[in-house]
Amino acid sequence: MRNTPLTVLGAGLVLLGAVGSARAQEQVETTTGKAAARQPTFTNVTDAMLKGARSERKNWITYGRDYTNQRWSPLTQINTSNVSRLQVTWMYQTGISRLGSFETSPIVVDGVMYLTTPYNTAMAVDARTGRQIWRYEHKPSIASPIYCCGPNNRGVAISGGMVYMGTLDARLVALDAKTGQVVWDVEVADPEAGYSETMAPLVIDSMVVIGISGAEYGIRGFVRAYNARDGKQIWNFYTLPDKGWEGQFATHTNEGDDLKRDIPAEKAAMTQYGDAWQRGGGSVWMTPAYDPETHMLYFAVGNPSPDLDGTVRPGDNLYTESIVAIDARTGEYKWHYQEVPHDVWDLDATSPPVIVRLKNGKKAVVEAGKTAYVYVLDAETGKLIRRSEEFNRHENYFTQPTAEGARMLPGANGGSEWSPTAVNPNLGYMYVLGLEQPMHYITHSAPLEKGKLWLGSAFKAIPGERQYGTFTAIDLNTGKHAWQVETEQPMIGGALATAGNLVFTGEGNGHFNAYDARTGKRLWTFQAGAGCNAPPVTYELDGKQYIAVACGGNFQLGYPLGDAVLVFALPGAARASTK
Amino acid sequence: MIVRRRTVVGIAAVLFLTGGAFTAGVVVADAGQEPRHPAFLTGADWSTFGFRDKQLYLSGFIAGAAAEQVRALAVQNGTASDxxxxxxxxxxxxxxxxxxxxxxxxxxxxxxxxxxxxxxxxASTPIVDVMITTNRRMKRE
Incomplete structure (x- = not known):
């Protein structure tokens, strides 16, 4: 990246937009010449469409497919009886010059797929053929944006003919959905203070809602809403309150685990560090869930800052490591549930919360923690309904870090990392990706592995100890495992569940897999040649169901990098067979 | 090596000035030694800094660098007397x-x-040098 003055940046964006526009025009003309019926339509996504995404079958128009974040599709053309015949239909290679973890979750609207890459390139692609329609390459406003855990981007939001992307230099960019031209571009926070954006935004009632990352650099986290039309800020919610940040000095978690805290020492440190909320972290890494009936917005708040040194941030460090509910119309606080008070193990709440309806009719918010438990919370009050069985092992849980290194499971990556879960509402199962990584927690400041994990923190995978992954179906009505499979490497990326009784997920070794959602039996696999460490999606076009996934590896875990989006379908699938 | 010797001497000087007791084997500063200039603190010192010490040291560095930058600019523009x-x-x-x-x-x-x-x-690299090279790298990337 080069240091680009703002004036040059502005001119560059206009030029890029013009090029994008020309390309789009060229694409449309070419496609028109071949088959008018197959031309991308560039549908304007409305608020009503976003609210109705649950019942709409064909598209994938928001990060979690609909506001519940369930990543559940009603499509059934690909199902347990035929998935073994699934094959690649097309592949799109982004052609970016610098690789990183490829974590995008595609958005698909009426034949157009919107993607993002590491370092903030966004593109529109013909979802039938993989042909690129336009491409936008974001030029950062500072020479070297500061970000934790790789130059990632997890996708866009779309609404009203615009595509919204957060950027590593902490900006929110609105692009014309037809051309890729910049419509507006605002700074969400100061990138030179360590703020950055990697999450996919969420559009609600013509507002673009976005959280912030940077808790590895002493930021104060927040969630903000912007006017989708012009980028003007509407409301702000700080994830660290200026009053009551210290909480109740909890000695145990809400579920009764001893946190082994030195409460007198923390209280004594309040005199010196009572203002630590100003730099206390609290990133919001992933896209919130939203309930249009109640206007409640649910999101997960990550680690306090500094990650492991709790001596300089006494108290419970609210609302870090919490699920938080606010009113999406105003940003007003409603409730929170803290998974780990005063965390010194980097056990973030990162995986996106999911709204479900339990068998007893109660609406719940569910989140898979790095703690290796799934939390099922009352959506109205935030009270714990149940905590699941562990989906990864616990050893020396909440042991305090030492100078020599204290061994603990789960390690700092989880449990569940940022990976979105999926839910099959018919079965009541949630599908969770897990990591088994025993780690040493060390009290002095140091990065884990130079060049691999840039957290500036002292946790380290234990050499010689076996690491592996888990993929677990958890019955949300009981908290018990329905099934669990082990994978050879820790799992990161995300899941997709379909009404074909399938659940899809990928591995770092390049395997992209389909499992029977009821039993966990692997029914199909494809070797992609790079880690499939992104959430899959599905959509239907011309009566044909497709499965799409980005397979570009993961930089943190050392999985092979690449830049391909793969799209699968059944050979010769009949039109309208899913009706 | 010089820096390391100075570290010991500097600490000893501080102890002397604050009336600290010396035990056998501790190097005693001669009366002419001055405390080290902040520009010569190294990784050994950095490792003893707490969170707030680091923030204060770097805040001072950044403020000083900014002041020097506008001074140099003013000289270059012929406005140093303004x-x-x-x-x-x-x-x-x-x-x-x-x-x-x-x-x-x-x-x-x-x-x-x-x-x-x-x-x-x-560890023996002065913090100032780390700041200069780190900043140069970040600006170049």
């Missing part, structure tokens, strides 16, 4: 134009320096 050219207002103007040499927040630099000193063989 007090407004060498002031916090001038620094603010550079900041707004994203033209400050040391533009990142103390917490960002602290994380970079932590990373650098994670390598134990880097």
């Amino acid at each position: 007090s407004a050219s060498i002031s916090s207002h001038a620094i603010a103007a550079l900041r707004d134009g994203k033209a400050l040499d040391y533009s990142y927040a103390p917490s960002v630099y602290a994380s970079q320096i932590d990373d650098f000193y994670w390598w134990t063989d880097h």
Whole structure:
């Protein structure tokens, strides 16, 4: 990246937009010449469409497919009886010059797929053929944006003919959905203070809602809403309150685990560090869930800052490591549930919360923690309904870090990392990706592995100890495992569940897999040649169901990098067979 | 090597000045020794800094670097005698134009320096040198 003055940046964006526009025009003309019926339509996504995404079958128009974040599709053309015949239909290679973890979750609207890459390139692609329609390459406003855990981007939001992307230099960019031209571009926070954006935004009632990352650099986290039309800020919610940040000095978690805290020492440190909320972290890494009936917005708040040194941030460090509910119309606080008070193990709440309806009719918010438990919370009050069985092992849980290194499971990556879960509402199962990584927690400041994990923190995978992954179906009505499979490497990326009784997920070794959602039996696999460490999606076009996934590896875990989006379908699938 | 000797001498000088008791084997400063200049603190010192110490050290560094940048600019522009050219207002103007040499927040630099000193063989490098090279790298990337 080069240091680009703002004036040059502005001119560059206009030029890029013009090029994008020309390309789009060229694409449309070419496609028109071949088959008018197959031309991308560039549908304007409305608020009503976003609210109705649950019942709409064909598209994938928001990060979690609909506001519940369930990543559940009603499509059934690909199902347990035929998935073994699934094959690649097309592949799109982004052609970016610098690789990183490829974590995008595609958005698909009426034949157009919107993607993002590491370092903030966004593109529109013909979802039938993989042909690129336009491409936008974001030029950062500072020479070297500061970000934790790789130059990632997890996708866009779309609404009203615009595509919204957060950027590593902490900006929110609105692009014309037809051309890729910049419509507006605002700074969400100061990138030179360590703020950055990697999450996919969420559009609600013509507002673009976005959280912030940077808790590895002493930021104060927040969630903000912007006017989708012009980028003007509407409301702000700080994830660290200026009053009551210290909480109740909890000695145990809400579920009764001893946190082994030195409460007198923390209280004594309040005199010196009572203002630590100003730099206390609290990133919001992933896209919130939203309930249009109640206007409640649910999101997960990550680690306090500094990650492991709790001596300089006494108290419970609210609302870090919490699920938080606010009113999406105003940003007003409603409730929170803290998974780990005063965390010194980097056990973030990162995986996106999911709204479900339990068998007893109660609406719940569910989140898979790095703690290796799934939390099922009352959506109205935030009270714990149940905590699941562990989906990864616990050893020396909440042991305090030492100078020599204290061994603990789960390690700092989880449990569940940022990976979105999926839910099959018919079965009541949630599908969770897990990591088994025993780690040493060390009290002095140091990065884990130079060049691999840039957290500036002292946790380290234990050499010689076996690491592996888990993929677990958890019955949300009981908290018990329905099934669990082990994978050879820790799992990161995300899941997709379909009404074909399938659940899809990928591995770092390049395997992209389909499992029977009821039993966990692997029914199909494809070797992609790079880690499939992104959430899959599905959509239907011309009566044909497709499965799409980005397979570009993961930089943190050392999985092979690449830049391909793969799209699968059944050979010769009949039109309208899913009706 | 010189820096290491000075470290011991400097600490001893502080102890002497504050009336600390010396035990056998501790190097005693001669009366002419001055405390070390902050520019010569190294990774050994950095490792003893707490969170707030790092923030304060780097805040001072960044403020000093900004003051020097506007001073040098004023000399270059022939406005060194204009007090407004060498002031916090001038620094603010550079900041707004994203033209400050040391533009990142103390917490960002602290994380970079932590990373650098994670390598134990880097411990003797002065913090100032780490700041200069780190900033140069970040500006270049």
